[in-house]
Amino acid sequence: MSTPISAEHPDDGQLAPVLDVRDLSVTFATDGGDVQAVRHAAFSVAPGEVVAIVGESGSGKTVTAKTVLRLLPETAEASGAVVVSGKDVLSLSGTALRQMRGRHAAMIFQEPSTALNPVYTVGWQIMEGLRAHARSSGQGRIGRRQAKRTAVEALRAVGIPDPEARVDYYPHQFSGGQKQRVVIAAALALDPSLIVADEPTTALDVTVQAEILDLLRDLRDTRGVSIVLITHNMGVVADLADRVVVMYRGEIVEQAPVRELFSAPREDYTRDLLDAVPHLGRQSASAGATERAGAGNEPVVSARGLQIEFPGRLGRQPFRAVKGVDLEIHAGEVYGLVGESGSGKTTIGRAIAGLTRATGGSLTVFGHEMVGFRERGFKPLRRDIGFVFQDPAASFNPHLTIGECIAEPLLVHPTAWSPDGGESAGSSTGPGRAAVGRRIDSLLDAVQLPAEFARRYPHELSGGQRQRASLARALALDPSLLVADEPTSALDVSVQAKVLELFREVQERFGFACLFISHDLAVVDHLATWVGVLYRGDLVEEGIGSEVMGAPRHEYTRRLVASLPVPEPVEQSRRRRERQESVGGP
Structure with missing residues (x-):
């Protein structure tokens, strides 16, 4: 049974939190045994508050966020309590859970192109959510005209131009930033008190990202919406969050108001996370340069x-x-x-x-x-010419091992390289299997991956490890241009910092x-x-x-x-005001 809580905490007179996570643990059943992704997490989100959850891959932040709407796979088992608007999500029945989703809490996913169905108009998709919730809540059918009016108003609220016409557009007719706005509109249509935003700006340009952050801030200020923000961008955290929860290997290691956390982090991990963030003008590759290199x-x-x-x-x-x-x-x-x-x-x-x-x-x-x-x-x-793609998971053949993927260019161009410094390059046969294996080991070592990773498949590597392997494949033939x-x-940010430093070292070493x-x-x-x-x-x-x-x-x-x-809250607040006050531009 769900656990109701009063509208106010009796001890302090404060309004009850919109979200109250208590002693949450999440375990996944795998072929290799149980894996505990979250351990004894506890935090809350007040009405109208933005709480950012940060941490590197595997820290448990996305698992925690998905637990709020109980979107975990069947292999996951959660314990503790996740209280949304007075009800424990973990104990809700199917009907009650459907009523909670959208009505009390909604989710904005990282990739809007995946979240939106390409064969239906955006208006139909927003309206379908309205109709589904009307049925599950026992309100009966909602009229088409009423549903469309609500969809148009939701699109207008998120800044989609000419919403009366564009409500009948398909997802492909919107830009990336507009598609993210459409996803936010779908979340807003049922007027939830809590929005869980999972990396909502990761794939967006900085100008579009600024617009989406302004929109989320406006929703908080005008509608009192509470937001749980999952992100690895500490600049976004500094710009939008009121409070920050830091996760590391499934545990919450620190939580504090945003300005306090950035100015005086208590934990070593938090300091390392902040130190890994690239700052414009700090460690610039061209600092002090007066003419073009090369x-x-x-x-x-x-x-x-x-x-x-x-x-x-x-x-x-x-x-x-x-x-x-x-x-x-x-x-x-x-x-x-x-x-x-x-x-x-x-x-x-x-x-x-x-x-x-x-x-x-x-x-x-x-x-x-x-x-x-x-x-x-x-x-x-x-x-x-070497090419490093944005998404290494999509650029690798999932049926081949990492070693086989790196070997492909070596086998396609067998006479273009040699393991002996050039003595056998250009031969009619090219190096043999043993030489290819040694070359793979050398490339993995160059990108700081163990040689045994050659036997692993792409899905067995983390995002940062896959990107290192992608760089190794791009360097296989000693390209002059990458x-x-x-x-x-x-x-x-922590993985990005390591990949960037590695990239700089490899570029200096190979000179491409x-x-x-x-x-x-x-x-x-x-x-x-x-x-x-x-x-x-x-x-x-x-x-x-x-x-x-x-x-x-x-x-x-x-x-x-x-x-x-x-990634400095006070400075970012000043920059935001200056940007909002400025006008013009192309």
């Missing part, structure tokens, strides 16, 4: 008036993603390319690697013209040129010596990284820098 070297990539178009569908005009970009990447330098979604940065990276066709202007890679290129002529150059597309965006694509300005500042800023297919600014970030000339770059949340 400027005297021959460029390995040269674009002049580069255009990339995608054909229109159903008689529509072609879409021009890149509009006459000029840039060069010199041997041995790290070129950081930043910009929001749709700016064209990934498209340029893929064109350089020959994965997307350049359609106008000129793009040369190692002197080879990519506009109208033939695969036969470019194929010998592919071995000189394209890294958002390689750290999905990593926790790199195009580093990211929407995280602090990460780019940490690695790149030369930075280009893309906006809607145009390169609007370019220069030494510390100068572009520290004294941006273009209005769009200034807006990007102003939108980046910094």
